[in-house]
Amino acid sequence: EMQLVESGGDLVQPGGSLRLSCAASGLRFSAYSMNWVRQAPGKGLEWISYISESSRTIYYADSVKGRFTISRDNAENSVYLQMNSLRPEDTAMYFCASDPDTALMRCFDNWGQGTLVTVSS
């Protein structure tokens, strides 16, 4: 089982920036695709970004495209989310989640505990 620990969440003003980190341990991080998922207070789950194991393939939800950037460092067993031009509607708990991304297994099998981002003046 992979352990994931997010960090970097904070209170930030609209228009500001933040960088989230997710540190992995326990399994071969470089074999997994990684995702960021967010959950606004009292709301459901929203997938926002995916990065393949080699970083060759990256996807974003329309709601964050052009403002957020996902990246990973397999040597550091970490995935990151650079968040720019933040809006109040970006306020949420942000989770990272691993995906085995194989023909036999596609799912988010490990999740971090989340890091809270609040965008407010």
Next chain:
Amino acid sequence: DVQLTQSPSFLSASVGDRVTITCRASQVISSYFAWYQQKPGKAPKLLIYGASTLQSGVPSRFSGSGSGTEFTLTINSLQPEDFATYYCQQLNTYPPITFGPGTKVDIK
């Protein structure tokens, strides 16, 4: 985008009950379909992947079935620790990877 709808959105049940949650997709999905359980203040937990494969460590009272556009999560003999919100997810056609809106299972 593949839209997922869940029914019911809220369910009140008793310990020992059999509970069924349905998720319908706006287009045909392969087996890249999963179910998650989330308790308040916690991260989601994977229950089922491949529409019907039980994740390691998940109790056998949970089961998943379905294909095409309709999928079902069944909990046999509901236990106190099963009161939570359940989400379906499709990873067949993306981006975006989509989740259903959730079904909250509460104590009757």
